[in-house]
Amino acid sequence: MKVLKFGGTSVANPENINKVKSIVQSSSKEKLAVVVSAFGGITDILLNTLQQASEQDDVYKSGLEQIEQRHIEVIKALIPVHNQSAILSKVKSALNILETLLEGSFLIGEITPKLSDKIVSYGELLSSYIISEFFKAEGLDATFNDSRELIITDNSYGKAIVNFEKTNANCKEYFESDQHQIHILPGFVASSNDGNSTTLGRGGSDYTAAIVAAAADATLLEIWTDVSGMYTANPRLVKQAKCVTHISYEEAMELSHFGAKVLYPPTIQPVLGKEIPIVIKNTFSPDDEGTLITKNTNGGGKTVRGISHVGNISLLSLEGPGMIGIPGISKRFFETLSLENISVVLITQASSEHSICVGIADEDVDRAVETVNEAFEYEMARKKIKPVIVEKDLTIVALVGDNMKSHQGLSGKMFSTLGKNNVNIRAIAQGASERNISVVIKKADVKKALNSLHEEFFEENIKQLNLFVMGVGNVGSKFLNQIRQQKKYLKDELQLNVRVIGISNSRTMAFDENGIDLNEWEAVLGKGEKADKENFFDKVNELNYRNSVFVDNTASDEVANSYPNYLKNSISVVTCNKIACSSDYTLYRELKQLAKKYNAPFLFETNVGAGLPIIDTLKNLIASGDKVNKIQAVLSGSLNFVFNNFNDEVTFHDVVKQAQEEGYTEPDPTIDLSGIDVMRKILILARESGNQLDIEQIENEAFLPQESLDTNSNEAFFESLKKHENGFQELFKQAKDADSKLKYVAQFENGKAKVGLQKIPKGHDFYNLEGSDNIVLFFTERYPNQPMIIKGAGAGADVTASGIFADIIRIGNF
Template sequence: MKVLKFGGSSVAKPERIRGIVDILKDYYASGDHFTVVFSAFGGVTDSLIEMSSIAATGDDRYGEAFQAFAKRHQDAIKELLPAGDLRKETADKMKKSHEVLKNLLYGIFLVREASPRTMDYVLSFGERSSAYIIAQTLRHAGIPAEYLDARKIIRTDKNFSSAKVDFDKTYQVIRNYYTEHPKVQVVTGFVASAKGGLTTTLGRGGSDYTASLIAAGLQADAIEIWTDVSGVLTADPRRVKKAFTIPMMTYAEAMEMSHFGAKVIYPPTLMPALHKRIPLYIKNTFDPSFPGTKVSEESSRDGVAVRGISSINNIALLTLSGSGLFGVPGISARLFSGLATEGVNIILITQGSSEHAISFAVKPDDADKAKKAVQKAFEYEIERGVVNAVKVERELSVVAIIGENMRYQPGISGRLFQALGKNGINAVAIAQGSSELNVSVVIPREDENKALNALHEAFFLSDYKTLHLFIVGVGLIGSTLLRQIREQNEYLREKLGMEVKVVGMANSKKMIFDVEGLELDTDWKKRLKASETKADLAVFVGRMRDLNLSNSIFVDNTANDKIATYYEGILDESISISTPNKVATSSSYQQYQRLKAIAAKRGVQFHYETNVGAGLPVISTLRDLLDSGDRIRKIEGVLSGSLSYIFNNFDGSRPYDEIVREAKEKGFTEPDPRVDLSGKDVGRKILILARETGVALEAKDIELKSFLPEGAMEAESVDDFFQVLENNQDYFAKLQADAKAEGKVLRMIATLEGEKASVGMQAVDTDSPFYNLSGSDNMIVFTTDRYRERPLVVRGPGAGAEVTAAGVFAEIIKIGKFLS
């Protein structure tokens, strides 16, 4: 014998019921002996509650809801049964049943009250209607089915809305009834009866419970719970998109999953099955061939430590603390007794070894009641000041990792807290039972989704990590970065177990978000252009914070000084940053230090390698030298790709102004070349390098040695600036000729020596590593204790969208590895 149960979503529409009929026909044809339990049609229970509530207020509009209820069932009869005697019989039966419901609702309307006893009777019409219609449909399909009102076989007390079952009597009645009725019984879920024939209901998950009770009474071979998902999943699929089916789990694991919010199965369902050792299968009505999840006493042999991750969405945490608790026997008994008296259920409890504090979680609605109960129980100690007033923390959630094999594998808790910590999720309280079946962590409610995804990746997708990118600036560098990500994503997935999703994007005009990840072909440009959301950096950062996705990275591809003002808040939200924007790191030294301190405190990454040498490993090389104990004596560098191009081509064959114009046209310089030629941009770069060595310099401390003729920097426009250069061709020609006469070439070099930094044009000879510099290359020379005779040289392209974007991309990957 098998007991099958189909939930409300499975019977929500006539076409779904026809699918169930096909499933049951296969069972019948194969010779399986089975009985089947049905919930009310999807949404009907809520409708019954609604119409009763309306009637109880004295509002006659409850009739509209009732008419919709009656019509829905009559329409289902017409769709499921052809015209004829069977349809008429079914429709007449429903009409009479619903007439009783109508009169009952009218009674509620008259007395302005819907008691728990009355509501149980009202709610029974949902299951009684669906089961009868489906029984008749099965008869039409050739299956010898009989309708069975579970009130005939399940006996309970009179605790209406959540009745307690009399197991011995119920099991005896079930056995007797099924012995006398050999046909396929189609049973109403959820409902039962108390002494005197009063209708009761079995509470949340009552239809599943009905199936389990029948299976236990009949010593069935299996229970099958058919629902709208493919078994018990590793996490809630609405919150964790990559959740997958757990093939096998024990009763204890299933019990823990259900306690912590897994909606597929309810604790009462498991108890009769566990007691009688009946395996329970969770299957998908819409994918009947999928094996689903088997729940039994058999432990899986796959070696997986964590079987699933679940959560309780909203709890309040109460803490009783004080020196008066230390070493005093009976404290826990008094606490539990006080709560029990008020009917408060404890979800989770934890106590430190110092016995100084006890924390326990309850439902938010019970928080105030629990606080009063505990303070009353410890009134004497609180008045004496040896116990503090009860502290209540709200807006919290509990996440739990569950699995019987956790006890055999060390390091599970370490992985849990590492995953939470790297995503900036604070553990408010921790609880772990001696059985090590679950580890529960109380966290801020706003972090629940992030925690579930972070933990799911850590335990089920440890070789596969998703990075969520929020990109500001999709111009030349930004669009190049997006192309590089698109082209490399397959490699990252296959070789590094890493997927990069761009979930937020903004330019100076528009912004868009897509938590599933934006397509990185040309479609993103169209979507951004068509977006109706105007760019607003505060809103963008706020949205990024509110989404609270795991492994979030903010990428700033701009040179915008306003964006840099948000870095502090972004890092403080435990979001890593990668940026070629030099504003933040070259602002005040105090702010530079603050940003690094926040990143360290929050355990996130703040990368700005591209601030100095585009894609060149300048800052990372400097850090490696310092971390390994080397001492920096001197740093020299050609740190501007635009200035490198200009001076490398300034050989006397062409006027200086012509070369500068060419560099501007090629995109090497800023729109206003004075930004480059003034040395200010290079000054920022040497300032950043100085700070990385530990020298606390400010921008004003950098000596800028101008080589430009008088009036160049004061020109009113770029055109006027070029005119000044053109008017001073002889001046520039002499600079180049004088250097050439000495066998030297001109280079714009930044220098840091000790605590002094400067930027200026220098004439260098063949002994200088800068002599043979070409194109737009940058070159940085480190003279250190270890590299004194032959300085360490880093050389390569120091400008251009490809290398800069590649540098940012490399940092994104580095952050991803850190988060792994």
Template sequence: MQILKFGGSSVATADNMQRVLDLAQAAARQAPTVVVVSALGGVTDQLIAAGRRAAAHDDSYRPLLRELEQRHLEAARGLLPIAGQSAVLSQVKTSCNELESLCDGIFALGELSARTLDKLVSYGELLSSRLVAAGLAARGAAHQWLDSRQLIRTDARYGHAAVDFARTNPLIQAAATGEVPLYVAPGFVAAAPDGSTTTLGRGGSDYTAAIFAGALGASTLEIWTDVSGMMTADPRLVRAARPIPRISYQEAMELSHFGAKVLYPPTIQPVMRAGIPLWIKNTFAPTDAGTLVEVAPPANQEFVRGISSIGPISLLRLEGSGMVGVPGFSRRLFAALAQEQVNVVLITQSSSEHSICVAVSTPDADRAQQAADQEFAAEIGRGLLDPLDREDELAVVALVGEQMKNHPGISGRLFGALGQNGVNIRAIAQGSSEKNISTVIRQQDVRKAINVLHETFFEATTRQVNVVVAGVGNVGRKLLEQLQRQQPWLREKLRLHLRVVGLANSRQFVLDEDGLDLANWEAALAAGPTLDLPRLTDELLALNLRNTVFVDVTASADVAQVYEQLLARSVAVVACNKVAASAEYARYARLKSLAQEFNTQFLFETNVGAGLPIIGTLGDLLRSGDEVQRMQAVLSGTLNFVFNNYDGTRPFAEVVRQAQQEGYTEPDPRLDLTGVDVARKILILAREAGHPLEMPDVQNDSFLPAACLEGDVPAFYEQLAAHESHFRRLYDEAAAQGCKLRFVASFEEGRARVGLQQVAPGHDLYSLQGKDNAVLFFTNRYVEQPLVIKGAGAGAEVTASGVFADVLRAAH
């Protein structure tokens, strides 16, 4: 004997019922089969709604009942040939008339008792099972319809009746003897000792099937639904979720308890006791393997079997010094909750006995709070206990797996993954069996948390990183080109799925949690709303995507203002923008502190040397125990380009204009030529070396005549031309000594300085070409010969590559 149960979606329409008939007949050719069916999808909720409307003297229950009647009539017409419809349509009409009479009575009394509600909702399964039986009859299939109310005996706790197996099992065994190949029975319904209709509670049709399986010693129980088995996570939340091939009864119960909708926990009890294999299959993809629930599935490489969640949850916390060393507080709390029929989802208690915390379903939270406050009113009044603390808008996320037992590091990986993504854990529970690690988190973080954990435990091959880029000028465009070009390599070599989910320029922005097409990003951005930085930030944080990196490729002080808000939500910040790192030291330190506090990254390598690994190398030196004594550096590709190309044969102004035309300067070249940019860079290096300098502490020896700083950019070029003799003299003096002009930044003994210097042959800064930068680190280890980092220090391509490198650091 085998048992097949079909859920509401499997019998929701006539077409779906045809699939059910095909599967049932195929199974019956292998062995005698009992088919248990749920009500048509959504019917039970509609029946409950009709009853409640009637009890509230709301006569809108009548059109709702007519809608239910029409749906069942249409299903019968679609399922059966015309010649076989008459009797079934009459049966449906009779049942619907009974329903209407029942609701009319409820309307007249203005009351809906639990007993009457059970009678009302039983019609859903009775009608659907009759339709399935009629479909088999129309096909000429030998079968028998069984009334579950005559076979499953329960107590009189209407709505969640307890089964009397001693009476039930013999009745089922006598009815389903195997004399016919197919039996059809309604799920969910049963009968009290007096013969009145009862129901088996949430998931009752699954339970009915398991009761039949246990009573008949079935070879297998198959639960047919609309998914291909139990999944590693909710596929509505995790796109990469996949079916679990095999799972133990205990693991299935844990996953079901914490929200996996495929099974209802009591369903498993009768078959688990009998050791009957349970298959979860997909009615709409019957060839899919599905999930086998069994006593002892074989071990595999995945210690975690699945991830589930349940919410909304409320956390109730009872604490106070009066609890310490006094027995009975826990018993009183749970007794008070049980009296109000409040189910406790999760429990945790501090080792000091100073507090106990329970999680309950939010709809039960008011009753739970009132019951606890009433129970402990005397202790609260005397100050022995604090008033009950309640926190709402929470959820439980659970890792489940029997193989987690005795495997160290599972909890560490869980907490680390959540912490790196800013998911705060409000409470934790882990049973001594080590099959379940449950965490209470904010409900708004559930999607992110489950995706992060699924990636951590099931998707070791690829890690998704979500990138938002602010600024799509020269550097930003190059960065997007590099990101697009490197996608295959990142997937293959680094196992990274790096998605750009947001873009912004000075006018507009666009966010797409599914990722933007980098081949058409300009069109997407052009169609986006007007840029509003607070709105952009709020919408990005509302998306709450895992592994998010915000990239600032602007020079905007306004964009830099959002860093704190992002870091405080564990969004990594990669800044090409120098505003934040060179701002007041207190703000710089605050940003570094936030990154550390919220376990994320604040990276700004390109602030100093475009794509050169200067800040990273400095950090490596310090972390390895070295100490910087002094630094010398050429940190402006613009100024180096200018002085490498100026030899007196062309006017100085013409060389500067060439640098601007080739993209080496800011739109206003004075920002480069005044040395302010270089001063910011040496300030950042000094800070990274551990010195709390402010911008005014950097001495700036400008080589520009004061008149060059007045007026607009055209006036600036006019003044450069007017002071050609000044620049020629600077060049001639250096050339006479066999030296080259370099705008040098230096740091020594806690003091920073920038200015034009004559550099002699043999010096590491002498041979710099084009737009090269160089930094010389003199440290305790590099005393006579400095550690030199040298290379191109300007240009969109190399700067973008430096930003890209920081993005990858943040991703890891």
């Protein structure tokens, strides 16, 4: 014999009930017990209606009407017209009794546990009767049997305790004597020794099915629900979660205890002793393999089988010097909670005995605080024990697996993964069986924690990066295009799944929690909300994704000043914006320290040399123990482009205009031509070499006339260049006469830095620097005479975007 249980969603409406019938028909070669829940949502309506009646609120009658309407609609949809009369009569008779019971609650203005059980049992009693009549009408050899005649309990209404001796005898006798092939039974309901209706508590229909399966020595228990088995994590929160095809009883109990809603822990107990297999199947995808639960699976060699969580938890802490070495404190604490019927889901105690911390449901907190403070009133008055400390809005996250026992490093791996993503652990618990490692975290961090842990333990080392990109102009658009082009390569070759979650320009911003389609990002941004830098940060922080990276492609002071906010929330920052790293030294140091403190990389390779690995190389030199003595460099791709193209046959104005139009200069070209941009770059290199320096200390030998520097618009600036063309031509003539070329050079030596236009003679490393290329010479203790040279394209949207891309990959490899 097999036992099949169908949950509320499986029997929520006529269409679903037809699916149930098809599943039962395909299994009807052997004797079946089919346990069904109430129609989806009916139990909640019953409880709500009872509450309203007890509050003497007439609105309860509308709930009763809703219940009647739902059941009659199902009958009319499923049962042939000529069979409906008797069924409708019986259902309406039952509903009349239900109405009387609710009237009684209304009149006395209260709910008793006994009355509650009697009323709530109508959900399963009605659904199972209607389904049995439908099966009969469809020609199936089916019969209805009231579970209250089989399952006997005590009088603990709401969560009755089963008398297995009587229950097993009743079930054995019934299934041996009744020859029908299909037996329809209401789940959740039972009866006490004196014949009163009782219920089996949360997950009661699963429990009913397990009780029947064990009593009848079933070959298999099938739990049919709305998901295709037990998953490695909640698939609603972790998109990459996978179905676990085979799992042990113990693992299933651990997972179900910590929130895997497809199964409840008591369900397994009756079948555990008889080693009856359980299969979790999906009513709406019956061909899916599902999850098989048996005695021992060895987990296929896997250590962690699943990650689960239970929410709405509060921590209750009792602590004080008066607890140390005093026997019986723990007993009194737990006894106090037990007498209030408060369930403890997690326990942790300091080895010093100075404190005990327990996790309980949020709904029990106020009651728990009041009763515990009362129980320890004497000790608290004498300052031996502090009043109870409460932390709310928490969640327990648990790793589960039989093979976790004695497997070294799992706890460390779990804590490290959470720590890297700024998930603070409030409490830790691990049983002696080592089948479960539990941590308590903030409710707001649940999604991030589950996804981080799932990525670490289940996703074959594929790391997901979630990008939030501000600035999608010339550089930003190239960057998004490179991400789109390389997405498959990154995943296949580097095990990186890079998603762009948010984008913004100066006008609008847009977010997609599942990742923006980079083929359509312009359209998505066009339909976005009004851009706001503070709101952008708030949204990034609210989403709270693991491995979040803020990408700044702007030249904005305001955006640069927001970096501390991102880093403090463990959001990495990648930027081509030089302002932050070249501003006041204290801000530069703060950003570096925040990156370390919150484990959030702060990368700015493109601040110097666009896509050239200048800063990364310098970092490696310093990290390996080398010391920089001198830096000489041509660091402005725009200025190098200008002076490589300027001669006595073309005006300086035209060359600068060309550089701007081709994207070699900043939108405001005075930033480049004034030397400010080069000053920032040499300042960053000096700082990265370990020197404390501010931009005011850098000597700037400007070549632009003061009139050009003082202009306040691009139009005025370009007009001033025309006016001073003779001066620029004189500079060119002097260099030509000296058989040299003009290069704008930055230098740092002996703690001092300067920038300026120089005449570079033939034979010098800078002389043949073409186009917009950059070059850096590092003279160090290891390279004293022949410097380390880095040379290549140092400007342009494509190479800058590629440098940002490289920093993203570096973060992925951290």
